[in-house]
Amino acid sequence: xxxxxxxxxxxxxxxxxxxxxxxxxxxxxxxxxxxxxxxxxxxxxxxxxxxxxxxxxxxxxxxxxxxxxxxxxxxxxxxxxxxxxxxxxxxxxxxxxxxxxxxxxxxxxxxxxxxxxxxxxxxxxxxxxxxxxxxxxxxxxxxxxxxxxxxxxxxxxxxxxxxxxxxxxxxxxxxxxxxxxxxxxxxx
Numbered sequence: 440x441x442x443x444x445x446x447x448x449x450x451x452x453x454x455x456x457x458x459x460x461x462x463x464x465x466x467x468x469x470x471x472x473x474x475x476x477x478x479x480x481x482x483x484x485x486x487x488x489x490x491x492x493x494x495x496x497x498x499x500x501x502x503x504x505x506x507x508x509x510x511x512x513x514x515x516x517x518x519x520x521x522x523x524x525x526x527x528x529x530x531x532x533x534x535x536x537x538x539x540x541x542x543x544x545x546x547x548x549x550x551x552x553x554x555x556x557x558x559x560x561x562x563x564x565x566x567x568x569x570x571x572x573x574x575x576x577x578x579x580x581x582x583x584x585x586x587x588x589x590x591x592x593x594x595x596x597x598x599x600x601x602x603x604x605x606x607x608x609x610x611x612x613x614x615x616x617x618x619x620x621x622x623x624x625x626x627x
Contacts, residue, residue, distance in 0.1 A: 473502040475621035477614065481510035481536060482546035483555050483570070489514075489627045490540075490573035496623075497580035504621070505577070506614040508587035511627075512594065513538040514570070515586060515601045524595025532594060540570030578604040585609055585617075 474496040478489045489505060497503045507515055516523075516538030523533040537543075545554040562569060568576065577584060586601060588608035598608070618624040 469620070470622040471502055471620050472500070473504070473621040474623045474625070475614075475618045476503075476505045476625045476627055477618070478505050478507045478511035478514065478627055479509050480546070480627060481513040481538075481543060483540070483543040483558065484545050484547075485511070485627050486514045486540050486543055486570050487558075487573070490570055490577055492625065492627075493582045494573055494576050494580055497577065497582050503577075503581075504583040504585060504617045506585045506587060506609070506617065508590045508611075508614075510536065512586055512590045512596065514540050514543065514574075515584065515605060516596070517600060517602050520600045523597075523600050526595070529593075529595030533596075540574060543570070574602070585614070587611075587614070 474493065476489055476493055478485070480486070489511070493503045493505050513536050518539045518541065520538060521533065522530050524530045543555065544552065545558065548554040559569065561567075574584075583606050584604065585606040586596075586608045588610050591597070591608055598605075
């Protein structure tokens with residue numbers, strides 16, 4: 440095959456791909472009045488805004504999904520559940536990460552727990568609901584609280600370790616579909 444023929448075939452292939460892309464873009468994805476949040480951080484200063492934004496959106500009539508993955512998943516661990524997992528690595532991670540929003544620390548300015556205590560005191564003084572209360576409100580408002588199955592497997596968490604009222608665990612591909620149809624997607 441000559442160099443010219445090969446180049447022509449490559450160009451024809453590129454044009455065919457371009458046409459396929461243009462055709463795919465002509466069918467827009469219909470987005471809903473929906474907020475999707477990927478909650479990956481388990482620090483208090485990530486859990487709190489996740490729950491404030493999700494409850495506010497739900498109260499204003501939006502459909503809301505929150506996908507809890509990696510450290511963010513520990514915000515859904517039941518109070519009193521401390522050691523989880525089947526092996527020493529999973530158990531070690533569960534001990535180092537206390538789980539439950541009431542025990543969450545600040546990502547910065549934690550000051551051996553004093554920073555989180557100061558934030559909680561300020562929130563109380565200004566009438567801001569605590570994360571545990573916001574989590575309950577989110578469930579009451581119909582926010583879809585969705586645990587990540589892969590993270591549950593990695594961290595050795597079971598459905599029995601998590602709070603009640605959650606959706607069935609899903610994987611990353613399904614979480615991406617949630618985001619695809621949302622008009623607003625956040626990564627907190």
